Amino acid sequence: MGKVNVRYWLCQIIGWGIFGLIHIYFNLVVFAEQFAQHGGENEYLISLGIFLVSGIISTHILRTIIKRTNWLKFSFNKIWIIFIIGIGATSLLLFYGGNAIEHNTAYSFDNYIQKYKLEKAKKTETIAGLDKVTYYSNTPLKDSVNLKTISDIKKTTGWYRNSRGEWKFEDKSELLGIYQNLLLLALWFLIYIVYHYVDKNRRDQIDRLKxxxxxxxxxxxxxxxxxxxxxxxxxxxxxxxxxxxxxxxxxxxxxxxxxxxxxxxxxxxxxxxxxxxxxxxxxxxxxxxxxxxxxxxxxxxxxxxxxxxxxxxxxxxxxxxxxxxxxxxxxxxxxxxxxxxxxxxxxxxxxxxxxxxxxxxxxxxxxxxxxxxxxxxxxxxxxxxxxxxxxxxxxxxxxxxxxxxxx
CATH class of the missing domain: 3.30.565.10 (Histidine kinase-like ATPase, C-terminal domain)
Structure with a gap:
């Protein structure tokens, strides 16, 4: 049992570690110039570390639950049901749980990016001279240039002013984040299932030979x-x-x-x-x-x-x-x-x-x-x-x- 646990934790650490290294490589090496425009390397690395730890914890919880169900004895249809429910619940836990931990730290990369985009939105607004115009009121603007600028600010930064002139952030990345987590955990769960099926078949073959x-x-x-x-x-x-x-x-x-x-x-x-x-x-x-x-x-x-x-x-x-x-x-x-x-x-x-x-x-x-x-x-x-x-x-x-x- 000890050897099995050691192998499992090695696979967990190595697998999530490779995922983290791929993220670091693309963000800090391949797209280094784009990343340098807004900075936040320390916040990014800390947030990535929180995500990786959250991923290990959430998948370990998933593993513990499915092991207790003795899933290897189930039919193929029941395993598919466990697969869908498992990755759905775990992806939500990973996304919201990881975000809750990250946003409560002083080194949240999401908070850093939101602040950067807010500054960019205010700067764009000032350059366009909209900071002196109550364009957020119910009075419609007739200037098409200003209307396009307002639209571009919201489209590029996610920030906009409500009717009271307060800055609000519209986060469209939430569904994308959940979707990415679904794909990631589906891959993890698929590897887990295939490994245990191969291992079970191998042990069954050894038992038959014995x-x-x-x-x-x-x-x-x-x-x-x-x-x-x-x-x-x-x-x-x-x-x-x-x-x-x-x-x-x-x-x-x-x-x-x-x-x-x-x-x-x-x-x-x-x-x-x-x-x-x-x-x-x-x-x-x-x-x-x-x-x-x-x-x-x-x-x-x-x-x-x-x-x-x-x-x-x-x-x-x-x-x-x-x-x-x-x-x-x-x-x-x-x-x-x-x-x-x-x-x-x-x-x-x-x-x-x-x-x-x-x-x-x-x-x-x-x-x-x-x-x-x-x-x-x-x-x-x-x-x-x-x-x-x-x-x-x-x-x-x-x-x-x-x-x-x-x-």
Whole structure:
């Protein structure tokens, strides 16, 4: 809140300050000769200062009122009504309030100019010899020259004599001053509205991005929370099959499972792991499965060494290997082969898991492992990564993940 107030007051001071400098430049520089004819530089500067301070105060009052109305939640039509009423009331407050303060000081520029024009009117009257003529009486003048002089005095100075001979000032600048204030405050209010609308849209966009990020994080955690139990149950089934047949292998299998669980718990804390660490988990898993399938499971690996440092989603490759065994090798009496490959294709990292077998309808995207892989890639890479599973020939299935490579 403090930073917002500081920014607001800086904008107020800078904006009104620029307006004041423009006035000073035109009056004291561009039109310096005309200004020098009547003088009053000190009075002018003091009056301008009073106007600027009055402008800051009046617009701050306007801001306070419209903030309390919570105007950003209003419809466009209601905001227009607030805009019109706000600038109308504030311009009147600025004009009459500023003038009241200025005219009650000894340095009023308006008072100075009025006195100057009065002296000019009296001087013109004396030169024309009208100071000795009661031209202001009800007796009409017939001299057209004098009539024109009287008209010019009032037109150029605003001063005229009433029927009693008293000098009166006709100020036609009041409406002009209110009109100028209307334009000035309309510009101020328009800038204020546009700024807050842009700021509101920016904050709404940030909130949407934060919400999307939170949803993405929750979805990833949900997917991960399903991966680990899915993997554990399959591994425990493998170990259970070894307990009676080969206790020694079962003990080794428990050690392998312990290594896998430790690695998976560490991987769950990170969004990505290196391919090398992911392959360690895959090798431990294959070691467990090999104890169950023995000669029915053959494993082949073709890993480019340069890909080992590439970041990949944790447990993703392991899930694909698990599916290849669960839906492929385990369904075949004679077992089959699982081939794992990693290589670069252009600017992408390509991971491939092939296994003996053929796709069926359910496996073609309906299984949890397949769906979790698709969801994770969509969430993490926003459409820049691709996953496909397809038949190769008549006796092989390939699961392939293509994702952006890190240089």
């Amino acid at each position: 919400l999307e990020s939170t949803v993405k994080e929750l979805e990833l955690k949900t997917i991960k929370s399903h991966i680990n139990p899915h993997f554990i149950f399959n591994s425990l089934n493998s170990i259970r099959a070894l307990v009676d047949e080969n206790p020694e292998r079962a003990r080794r299998a428990i050690t392998e499972l312990s290594n896998i669980l430790r690695s998976s718990m560490q991987a769950e804390k990170a969004e990505t792991v290196t391919l090398e660490k992911e392959l360690d988990i895959v090798k431990d898993y294959l070691a467990l499965e090999h104890m169950r399938f023995e000669e029915r499971l053959k494993v082949e690996m073709d890993i480019d060494k340069d890909t080992l440092s590439q970041p990949v989603p944790p447990m993703m490759l392991q899930t694909l290997v698990e599916n290849s065994i669960k839906h492929g090798i385990s369904k075949l009496i004679n077992g089959g082969v699982v081939r794992i490959a990693a290589d670069f294709k252009g600017d992408n990292l390509e991971l491939s898991v092939q296994n003996t077998g053929q796709l069926n309808g359910k496996r073609n995207g309906d299984g949890f492992g397949i769906k979790s892989t698709q969801d994770r890639l969509n969430l993490m890479y926003q459409g820049k990564a691709h996953f496909e599973i397809k038949n190769i020939g008549t006796n092989m299935v390939e699961s392939k993940v293509t994702m952006p490579a890190t240089i």
